[in-house]
Amino acid sequence: MENTAKFDLNESISAWRRQLRESPALRNDDLEELEAHLRDSIARWQSAGLSPEEAFWIAKRRIGNDESLACEFGKVNSERVWLTRALWVVGGSLTIKVFLDAASMISFLGAMAAQRMMQAGYDFGLVQWAGRTLSAQPGNVNGVALGLATIAAYLITLAALGWLVWRSLRGSRGLLSRAGQWMQAHPVWATIAVAMIVLCSSACGMGIHFLGMRRMAISDYSTILMCRTYTFLGSILAWPLLLGWLLARWSRQLGARA
Amino acid sequence: MLSKELVAASTVPLVLSVLAEGESYGYALIQRISELSSGEIVWTEGMLYPVLHWMEKEGLLESEWKEGEAGRRRKYYRIRKEGRKALQAEKQQWMTVNAALTKLWRTQPSLT
Numbered sequence: 001m002e003n004t005a006k007f008d009l010n011e012s013i014s015a016w017r018r019q020l021r022e023s024p025a026l027r028n029d030d031l032e033e034l035e036a037h038l039r040d041s042i043a044r045w046q047s048a049g050l051s052p053e054e055a056f057w058i059a060k061r062r063i064g065n066d067e068s069l070a071c072e073f074g075k076v077n078s079e080r081v082w083l084t085r086a087l088w089v090v091g092g093s094l095t096i097k098v099f100l101d102a103a104s105m106i107s108f109l110g111a112m113a114a115q116r117m118m119q120a121g122y123d124f125g126l127v128q129w130a131g132r133t134l135s136a137q138p139g140n141v142n143g144v145a146l147g148l149a150t151i152a153a154y155l156i157t158l159a160a161l162g163w164l165v166w167r168s169l170r171g172s173r174g175l176l177s178r179a180g181q182w183m184q185a186h187p188v189w190a191t192i193a194v195a196m197i198v199l200c201s202s203a204c205g206m207g208i209h210f211l212g213m214r215r216m217a218i219s220d221y222s223t224i225l226m227c228r229t230y231t232f233l234g235s236i237l238a239w240p241l242l243l244g245w246l247l248a249r250w251s252r253q254l255g256a257r258a
Numbered sequence: 259m260l261s262k263e264l265v266a267a268s269t270v271p272l273v274l275s276v277l278a279e280g281e282s283y284g285y286a287l288i289q290r291i292s293e294l295s296s297g298e299i300v301w302t303e304g305m306l307y308p309v310l311h312w313m314e315k316e317g318l319l320e321s322e323w324k325e326g327e328a329g330r331r332r333k334y335y336r337i338r339k340e341g342r343k344a345l346q347a348e349k350q351q352w353m354t355v356n357a358a359l360t361k362l363w364r365t366q367p368s369l370t
Contacts (some may be wrong), residue, residue: 034285040285040330064304072308076315179311227292233307 007053013038020066024084024180038063050153087180094197097167101205103157103235104228108208110153111146111224115216146220146229153230260299271297271348274341276321277319283332284310310335318344 020026026034038059045055063069074081132248183190212221260268272370276282284306291299311317322349326332337345 030307030311032331034304036283036330037285037303037307037334040332062303063300070303070304072305073311076308076311248295 007051007056009042009052009056012053012056013042016060020069023066023070023074024081025070025077025078028078030073034063083184084180087183090194091179094194098197098217099158100202101201102161103154104232105204105208106157107150107154107228107231108212108224110215111150111227113210114146114149114219146223147230150224150227151231151234152233154228158235166230183200187249260295265299265301268299269306270313271345271352273306273310274318274337274345274348275314277337278342278345279333281334281336283326283334285332287335313341316340346358 013035016038017031020031020034041059041062042052042055046052050058063205212224216224260297272291273287275343276287285303287303288303289305291293291301310319314321314335318338319335320338321335323331324334
């Protein structure tokens with residue numbers, strides 16, 4: 001029990017409401033109704049001689065815990081619960097698409113930069129290294145450098161984007177549910193926004209190829225394409241691993257709660 | 259105290275019967291039923307609302323936000339024609355069970 005700070009009834013009620021709002025099973029109208037109930041109940045316990053804090057805890061207990069409330073309301077508002085799940089799926093696939101396009105674009109840029117540097121004579125000892133370790137012919141060193149640059153840029157971009165999304169999600173838990181609410185309130189704008197994101201993302205992903213074809217020797221361009229294909233294959237293998245890791249974490253969390 | 263199963267089964271007829279007396283809101287409904295049963299019928303209070311919403315979806319009730327005393331907004335529920343019909347049917351069934359049990363128990367007065 002908290003007895004350190006002074007008890008603020010209104011703040012406690014809004015904290016309770018915020019907690020309940022996390023579940024898609026409860027609409028705003030439901031929250032309004034439950035809060036009216038909670039306030040009636042608190043008033044009654046207070047008039048029976050309890051302190052505001054005691055009255056709040058008893059009223060909260062009698063109204064039921066968050067999980068069983070969400071479960072029961074979910075039966076009536078099942079449509080809303082499923083819509084929210086669908087929104088998560090759409091949001092997730094959109095994020096992955098933007099991730100992949102951005103990573104592919106940046107890896108291409110990285111490869112182009114590497115090629116420029118090699119042409120200008122900065123090879124960081126790669127020519128010697130490739131000749132020694134991979135016994136590559138001088139003509140193939142270009143390809144090795146391009147491939148390494150592509151793969152490195154691709155992986156770094158994916159990791160950086162993943163870290164960014166992870167950070168912003170952890171930083172504000174309400175961000176996603178607010179975005180979901182906005183999308184439900186403005187379906188037309190949400191559709192336009194999603195379409196624009198897909199279009200821009202695809203345009204960036206494809207535009208870089210035009211740049212490559214115009215600016216690079218065709219042999220270098222095809223080397224990059226080949227390396228990118230290998231990287232893609234590697235990253236496709238990474239997705240199931242990532243999914244497995246997420247599921248393992250998730251089930252451990254659920255287990256801890258149960 | 260009533261068993262969980264019986265509480266669940268009796269919620270709809272109880273709600274319909276109280277609302278047949280006049281419109282009311284969730285908290286008042288719970289208070290009324292608690293009074294009527296001398297505190298024997300205890301609901302997890304929040305669970306009443308999904309039931310009310312389901313009954314509204316089924317067309318048994320209708321609801322409206324209204325401002326009560328001290329400017330407090332509450333959602334009031336009113337029984338509809340379909341609700342009264344459903345109440346009649348419920349009444350019949352509960353009476354049947356009640357009559358059968360009463361007859362059985364009257365012959366064995368030691369079991370009270």
